Amino acid sequence: MDRLIQANGQPHFGIFLQAVGEVNYRDFDFRxxxxxxxxxxxxxxxxHQFQYFGLISDQLIGGCALANLSLAGIGFVYLFHPASGRMIERQFKLPLGIGTRFSQHPNSGVCELRSGKNLLRLENHGSEKRLSVELDDGTRIEAAFNELEPAFQPMCLNTPTATDGWVYAQKVAGVRCQGSVQSALGRFDLAAIDAFAHHDWSAGYMRPETFWNWACLSGQAGGQRVGLNLSCGVNETSFTENCFWLDGELIKVDTVRFSYDRNNEMAAWRIQSFDGQVDLHFEARGLHKERLNLGFIASNFKQIFGQFRGELRPNGRPALVIDGLWGFVEDQYVKW
Incomplete structure (x- = not known):
């Protein structure tokens, strides 16, 4: 599909076999x-539009996000060293997005944020996704993955939201990552430490006040490459983004329930799908959080990284035991 918005001003809705060429939101008949x-x-x-690139391994956890909220450009990056518990994190908020640029082509284009000597850059070139970070403290990240090496089926969908909006999302998890990281936490060769990546490209007319949970893991289990993407609160109208991947094969999952204590961010989580294909426990090991309240824009954001245990039960196949795989959960409220 070349363009998300049709000639009549209405979006295509559904789960797509591949990414759309352009999220041409300016052609939307917005009422x-x-x-x-x-x-x-x-x-x-x-x-609003955002993109996220995450790194997962036993030796290093990392995340970088860029968001275009029209009235502000927002970015963050962090690195967490599980063995020591040490963490590096930076946040950037730029009024009216000055110093940022965003492409509306999910598989073609560049999104970046520049603030002084700091650069966060996400490049999409077909099946290849690339992250580049340069910080004024000497931190450098160069990371990339390719969905074709080996073959991988991303989750691509567009769902209606509220009475007048829609959200396009494109998700990847469970792909091996190459590149390097240099920081105060040390030097890391991502291929040598068997790092995995996950990626999220989302855009659209989301609810003006919304909330969601999200879970993602990547790694090796039972001799297979495993990825997981589960969400509750954004993309459940007619379709859901919930799925997991085994060696790049996408396996669709029904709606999910996140059970946790919102007042104790480091307490355990339980995540279960209605169809029984997912039954996981999550144990927190570290946290990145942000709070912002300007009245017209507000956010209470917690991205928690840790380890998953439990089972994935693909229909008609043996259960896959998940025992200590690293990943993320998220607790997010936003007003925009």
Whole structure:
């Protein structure tokens, strides 16, 4: 599919076999809940986009995100060293997104944030995704993966939200990653430490006030490459993004329930799918969080990294035991 928005101004909805060529949101017939056409300013103000690249291994955990919230450009990057518990993290907030650029082509283009001598850059070139980070403290990250080496089926979907919006999402987890990291935590060759990557490209007209949970893991279990992407709160209208991957094969999962204590961010989580294919426990080991409340924009964001244990039970196949694989869960409230 070349373009997400059709000639009549309406989006294509569904789960797609491959990424769309362009999220052409400016062609969307954006209307109020009462049917009144909205102008260019509202169309710009309400469109939000973000991209995330994560690194997972026993020796190093990392994450980098960029977000275009129209009134602000936001970015963060962190590195966590499980053996020592040490962590490096930086956050950037740029009014009106000055110093950022975002492509609306999920598999073609560059998204980046520049602030002084700091650069966060995410490049998408077909099946290849690349992360580059340069910080003024000497931290350097160069990481990349290719969905074709070996073959991998991403999760690509577009769902309606509220009465007047939609969200396009493109997810990858359970792919091996190459590159290097240099920081105060040490030097790491990502291939040598058997690092895995996951990637999220999302954009659209999300609910003005929303909340979600998310879980992701990547690694090797039972002789297979395993990836997991589960969410609750954003993409459940008609379709869900919930799935896991075994050696690159996408296996769809039904709706999921996240059980946890919102007031104790390092307490254990339980994650179960309605169809019984996922039954996991999560034990927290570290945390990246941000709080922002400017009235018209607010966020309470917790991304927790740790280890999963339990089972994946693909229909008609033996259960796969997950025992200590690293990954993430997320607890996010946002008003935008």
């Amino acid at each position: 109020s809940p009462m049917g009144r056409p909205r102008g260019a300013l509202a169309k710009w103000r309400r469109f």
